[in-house]
Amino acid sequence: MPTIAPERAKTIHVAVGVVTDGEGRVLIAKRPEHAHQGGLWEFPGGKVEAGESLFTALDRELFEELDIRVLATEPVIEIIHDYGAKVVRLDVHRVSRFSGVPRGKEGQPLLWVRCDDLPGYDFPAANAPILQALSLPDTLCITGSFASEEVFIECLQSALGKGLSLVQLRAHELSDEQYLVLAQKSLDLCDQAGARLLLNRRCLPESLRERVSAHGLHLDNTSLANLAEKPEAGLVGASCHSLEDLQRAAALGLDYATLSPVAATASHPQAAPMGWARFAELVRQAKLPVYALGGMKQEDLGKAKASGAQGIAAIRAFWAAP
Numbered sequence: 001m002p003t004i005a006p007e008r009a010k011t012i013h014v015a016v017g018v019v020t021d022g023e024g025r026v027l028i029a030k031r032p033e034h035a036h037q038g039g040l041w042e043f044p045g046g047k048v049e050a051g052e053s054l055f056t057a058l059d060r061e062l063f064e065e066l067d068i069r070v071l072a073t074e075p076v077i078e079i080i081h082d083y084g085a086k087v088v089r090l091d092v093h094r095v096s097r098f099s100g101v102p103r104g105k106e107g108q109p110l111l112w113v114r115c116d117d118l119p120g121y122d123f124p125a126a127n128a129p130i131l132q133a134l135s136l137p138d139t140l141c142i143t144g145s146f147a148s149e150e151v152f153i154e155c156l157q158s159a160l161g162k163g164l165s166l167v168q169l170r171a172h173e174l175s176d177e178q179y180l181v182l183a184q185k186s187l188d189l190c191d192q193a194g195a196r197l198l199l200n201r202r203c204l205p206e207s208l209r210e211r212v213s214a215h216g217l218h219l220d221n222t223s224l225a226n227l228a229e230k231p232e233a234g235l236v237g238a239s240c241h242s243l244e245d246l247q248r249a250a251a252l253g254l255d256y257a258t259l260s261p262v263a264a265t266a267s268h269p270q271a272a273p274m275g276w277a278r279f280a281e282l283v284r285q286a287k288l289p290v291y292a293l294g295g296m297k298q299e300d301l302g303k304a305k306a307s308g309a310q311g312i313a314a315i316r317a318f319w320a321a322p
């Protein structure tokens with residue numbers, strides 16, 4: 001029978017802090033050369049000791065490493081990563097308030113970096129989903145039904161006016177030509193608002209897709225199943241309904257997934273809701289940011305985040321004429 005090395009048998013629980021400065025920058029530190037993943041940049045933190053809460057561990061580690069005290073945190077993402085020699089569970093929280101001025105107490109170099117610039121630094125392999133999570137908002141607006149183009153524009157303007165910054169254009173009832181016209185108008189509005197537009201259109205011919213340069217794609221479940229590699233189309237996410245789907249999305253290197261239906265939803269009345277407990281169980285095993293979808297309302301955002309989600313995705317909650 002194969003033997004498992006003792007250090008492989010146990011997963012190391014690590015409290016990881018994304019310390020923010022209120023100007024959109026986050027703090028990164030260089031790991032010592034001799035340490036595991038040495039010489040790479042990291043988000044400060046360390047192992048959770050027996051009996052410690054995540055908050056206590058993060059506060060202790062950040063005091064030991066940076067000389068700051070943690071005052072407020074919010075969950076970002078949880079990642080289980082197998083390095084071969086060891087398995088780590090990175091429990092990542094944004095440190096939104098702290099006291100003191102960070103300094104490298106152990107002599108480690110520190111840098112304040114804008115989130116957009118993080119991909120320019122070398123991090124351990126486990127950190128890729130953390131960078132994805134930090135680049136995404138906590139709400140994803142999916143476009144809903146509309147009686148005319150004017151109504152569509154009103155609904156989109158209203159959503160953008162509420163600060164929604166990621167929009168998925170889902171309008172299966174339109175022809176390819178009509179869809180492209182709407183996509184171009186949506187793109188103009190999203191660009192003006194500093195939001196990103198994702199096209200959700202199965203089999204949109206390449207020749208047509210080239211006519212509108214949206215910020216990315218959202219793949220439906222069938223497209224996810226048939227895809228051999230991640231399309232080169234910017235931000236790419238997919239509709240998932242199972243652990244297998246989430247694993248496939250992560251293996252393809254997609255940027256996010258939606259997981260549905262969490263609750264009963266009018267758009268898919270025949271689908272059985274999975275509930276928050278099952279949702280949390282699946283998200284715990286996912287290796288990419290996951291939005292909760294299906295019957296979501298704005299007030300579900302806290303529950304979604306507490307269940308490990310990036311946030312919520314919804315049609316009805318965000319799509320309405322003013």
Ligand SMILES: Nc1nc2c([nH]c(=O)n2[C@H]2C[C@H](O)[C@@H](COP(=O)(O)OP(=O)(O)OP(=O)(O)O)O2)c(=O)[nH]1
Pocket residue numbers: 014015016035036037041042043044045046047048088090124125126127
């Ligand atoms: N703190 C931190 N650890 C990370 C990140 N990414 C990543 O893969 N890790 C891994 C590297 C290590 O295997 C593990 C953290 O362990 P550590 O050695 O830093 O923990 P520690 O501060 O408690 O140190 P020690 O007890 O070994 O001295 O998590 C990250 O962004 N931040």
